[in-house]
Amino acid sequence: MRPSPEDARTVTCVGAGVIGGGWAAYFLAHGYDVVAWDPAPDAEARLRHLVDAAWPALTELGLAEDASRDRLRYEPELAAAVAGADFVQESAPEDLDLKVRLLADLDEAIPEDVVIASSTSGYPMSDMQVSCERPGRTVVGHPFNPPYLIPLVEVVGGKATTADTVAWASEFYRLAGKSVITMEAEVPGFIANRLQEALWREALHMVAAGEATVEQIDQSIVDGPGLRWPVMGPMLTFHLAGGQGGMAHMLDHFGPSLLAPWTRLVAAELTPALRDAVVEGCDREADGRSVDDLVAERDAGVIAVLRALGRV
Structure with missing residues (x-):
């Protein structure tokens, strides 16, 4: 059973580079539990450095009452990282083949009701969801760098994405404090x-x-x-x-x-x-x-x- 956007409190950030790490810092500052996964051998150290570097700015903006960097957990195995996730934010490098494989892996590992959003900066979700068994719950949630400061997120589904997934993701981001554009149709590069x-x-x-x-x-x-x-x-x-x-x-x-x-x-x-x-x-x-x-x-x-x- 998919949680309501209000009840989604555990976010898994798949990919912990500049964008994924920025997302992790943002969600932590807004009181979410964050689990992160990245295949790079030094990913956890880089992620924690990024979160620490972003924290003074987030503190100045105003932290949620229950915000804490202690709510960040790094998991070296993808399956463990997504276990218990209410929402998944994928921020892998901009490589279409990589994203197709990764979204398929996520789709296989995550319960079918959990929404999977991609931070892609240009690929249509229709091109990325082609290998997913349950593509209806995949959607683009395109942020701007740094995600922990820039409010905008562009949300758009692919050909196989369900309307309720797009609506759920848009509401989730709004409740998380983002400025959301819900696009009516896919446009290369978004708006x-x-x-x-x-x-x-x-x-x-x-x-x-x-x-x-x-x-x-x-x-x-x-x-x-x-x-x-x-x-x-x-x-x-x-x-x-x-x-x-x-x-x-x-x-x-x-x-x-x-x-x-x-x-x-x-x-x-x-x-x-x-x-x-x-x-x-x-x-x-x-x-x-x-x-x-x-x-x-x-x-x-x-x-x-x-x-x-x-x-x-």
């Missing part, structure tokens, strides 16, 4: 990644053509539209660009400019020169700060934005 990808490709084109540096591109977003996007997305932003006439005036007035060659949405060729230019630009922008230093700065910044918007 937010499609939008991110368009900006990313244009940025690579500009670097490749010598039109802008890495630093200028980042500054243009951080000190420009990025300051508006936490308040409202691009659609409402452009709605306001139309003044009192709103989006209708904006489209009537600026519509012809959509034909102007402002963007190049064909992927830029990632040549060695382009790759090196992007890497070197990021190194310059980091200016000696380590990855841990940058993570701490990012976390503090996201918290400040969330606090300023009253979302904490």
Whole structure:
């Protein structure tokens, strides 16, 4: 018997890398019992390091009354990890064959009513559930990095996923404190990644053509539209660009400019020169700060934005 979303209190995180570990930290901070499994020999040490690193930010955001890192258990065997799970969050590497095999293994090992969600950043669930005997309970629950800070989760089922599974997963994430988009249909890359990808490709084109540096591109977003996007997305932003006439005036007035060659949405060729230019630009922008230093700065910044918007 599938537990209600309210009664699901034990989460198994399958895969304990950056995303899976971030999920583990998030669920622990919200008072869940978390069991983790990852086949890497040093997985437990890396997982506990990640949880410890995330805990100050989660503490500042506000922990659940019964939140504790002591509620994390690592299991070296997959079967033991999923035994007793009320919900499973799979966060294996983005390799389709691997995910097909892993979801099939999970489907075989877990009681049939338990929902299995994948953190995939792009694969449709229809492509991943093909080897499952009971694919109806498999669903995408796509987070954003770091999962312990970024609220959004995109939920979408595959062709064989049941409607009640999608509804259950969406409600579970909402009760866990996430901002949930329940998609009506599968779209490669989902929604937010499609939008991110368009900006990313244009940025690579500009670097490749010598039109802008890495630093200028980042500054243009951080000190420009990025300051508006936490308040409202691009659609409402452009709605306001139309003044009192709103989006209708904006489209009537600026519509012809959509034909102007402002963007190049064909992927830029990632040549060695382009790759090196992007890497070197990021190194310059980091200016000696380590990855841990940058993570701490990012976390503090996201918290400040969330606090300023009253979302904490």
